Amino acid sequence: MAGVYIHIPFCRQACTYCDFHFSTNQAHQDSVLDAMGLELIRRSKELGDASVSTIYFGGGTPSLLEPDRIAAFIQQAQDLFRVDRTAEVTLEANPDDITQERLDAWLDSGITRISMGTQSFREDRLRFMGRAHTAAHALKSIELIAKAGFASWTIDLIYGLPGMDLAEWDEQLTIALDHGMPHLSAYCLTVEPRTALAHQVQKGQVRMPEDDAQSAQFDRLIDRMEQAGLQHYEISNFAREGHLSKHNTAYWEGVPYLGIGPSAHSFDGKVRRWNVANNARYTAALAEGTPYFESEELTATQRTNERLMTGLRTTRGVEIPALEIDALRINSSAFQSHVSNGHLSVTDGRLVLTKAGRHFADRIASDLFVTDDDR
Ligand code: SF4
Structure with a gap:
C-alpha cells in the first residue's frame, strides 16, 4: 500500500x-x-x-x-x-x-x-x-x-x-x-x-x-x-x-508515499526527500536531468520523534512497543507528569492524548522527544 x-x-x-x-x-x-x-x-x-x-x-x-x-x-x-x-x-x-x-x-x-x-x-x-x-x-x-x-x-x-x-x-x-x-x-x-x-x-x-x-x-x-x-x-x-x-x-502511520511537484515531500519508509520549492528551478532541473531535491535517511531518533509527533495527534495514539527508542523511560518524569495531569493515558499498549490533552498535543510530544545523546 x-x-x-x-x-x-x-x-x-x-x-x-x-x-x-x-x-x-x-x-x-x-x-x-x-x-x-x-x-x-x-x-x-x-x-x-x-x-x-x-x-x-x-x-x-x-x-x-x-x-x-x-x-x-x-x-x-x-x-x-x-x-x-x-x-x-x-x-x-x-x-x-x-x-x-x-x-x-x-x-x-x-x-x-x-x-x-x-x-x-x-x-x-x-x-x-x-x-x-x-x-x-x-x-x-x-x-x-x-x-x-x-x-x-x-x-x-x-x-x-x-x-x-x-x-x-x-x-x-x-x-x-x-x-x-x-x-x-x-x-x-x-x-x-x-x-x-x-x-x-x-x-x-x-x-x-x-x-x-x-x-x-x-x-x-x-x-x-x-x-x-x-x-x-x-x-x-x-x-x-x-x-x-x-x-x-x-x-500519519508512516506508510510510504511519493510526492510529485515543486516542494513536494516523499517518504519510502527510511528516507525522506523534498523537492526544491521553486517552480523555475524545478522545471529547469527536470529538463536538464540535474538534482531537484534533497534527502536524508532518518535516524532512529528522528523516526521515534516523528512517531510521537504524528501519532499523538491521532486518536489511535502511539503504539508504545513500536517506538524504536524507549522515549517514555528516558523522559519518565515528563511522561508521569502528563499522565497525572490527566493529559495522557496508556490504553492497550498505546499512548493516547485525553480530551484535555488535545489542547497541548505538540507540546506534550516535544516533552517526550529523544535526542541522539539519550541512546
Ligand atoms: S495561498 Fe490560499 S489558496 Fe493558495 S495554497 Fe495558500 S491557503 Fe491555499
Whole structure:
C-alpha cells in the first residue's frame, strides 16, 4: 500500500496566512505541469510492487487547472502504477472554481473525494484572510458538492480569528453540518513567519486573539462534532464513519508515499526527500536531468520523534512497543507528569492524548522527544 501526492503549485492570489509553496504567475503553468509529468515517469519504479491506494492533488490550488489536466495525471498514474480499483483520489478545490460542470468532469476523471478550502462562510473573514472567493461562492459550492455524488467530501474551516466569538464559530459549524458534511478539517489561525499576516501583526495592524479564546473555540468544535456524530480522529480532523481521509491516515502511520511537484515531500519508509520549492528551478532541473531535491535517511531518533509527533495527534495514539527508542523511560518524569495531569493515558499498549490533552498535543510530544545523546 502506498500513496501519491501531486502538488499543484499555483494559486489565484496569496492568502495572508499561507506559507505553502505556490506561485500566482500562471504564465509557466504548462512547463511546470509537463515537468511534473516527467517526474512521475522517472520515479515510477520507486514504489516497487506496492499498489497505490490513495492519490492526493494538493497545493496550491489544484482546482485552478483545467479538469483535462487532472484527468491526464490520473490516467498517467494508472498507466505507471498498480492503482487499487477502490483508491481514494482527492482533489483540493477552492469555492470560486466549483461549478456543476467541473464537478461532473472531476467525477468522470476518477476523483472520489473533494476537499474544499472554504475557511469561512463570512465575507468579512474571507477578505481579512485574502481569500479569492466570496461568501456566496462558499455557500453555493457546499450545496453543489453535497449533491455531486462523490464517495466523500470535506471542507476546511479556520477558527481563532481576531474578534471571533463562540456564536460566530457556532454559526460556521452549523452551516457546514446542515449540509451533511461528512468530514471537517478545522485549523486554528496561526501566524507563520514571512507571511502577510505576520507583517500585519508585527506592524500592529492585526491583533491576534488570546489563547483562551482559541482554546474555547477548539472545545466547542470537539463538542459540536461529537454531538453531530463525527469522530475526532486527528487533532484537526473529524469524520463520520467511513469518511476518514485514507491518504492522511496513511501519512500519519508512516506508510510510504511519493510526492510529485515543486516542494513536494516523499517518504519510502527510511528516507525522506523534498523537492526544491521553486517552480523555475524545478522545471529547469527536470529538463536538464540535474538534482531537484534533497534527502536524508532518518535516524532512529528522528523516526521515534516523528512517531510521537504524528501519532499523538491521532486518536489511535502511539503504539508504545513500536517506538524504536524507549522515549517514555528516558523522559519518565515528563511522561508521569502528563499522565497525572490527566493529559495522557496508556490504553492497550498505546499512548493516547485525553480530551484535555488535545489542547497541548505538540507540546506534550516535544516533552517526550529523544535526542541522539539519550541512546
Ligand atoms: S489558496 Fe491555499 S495554497 Fe493558495 S495561498 Fe490560499 S491557503 Fe495558500
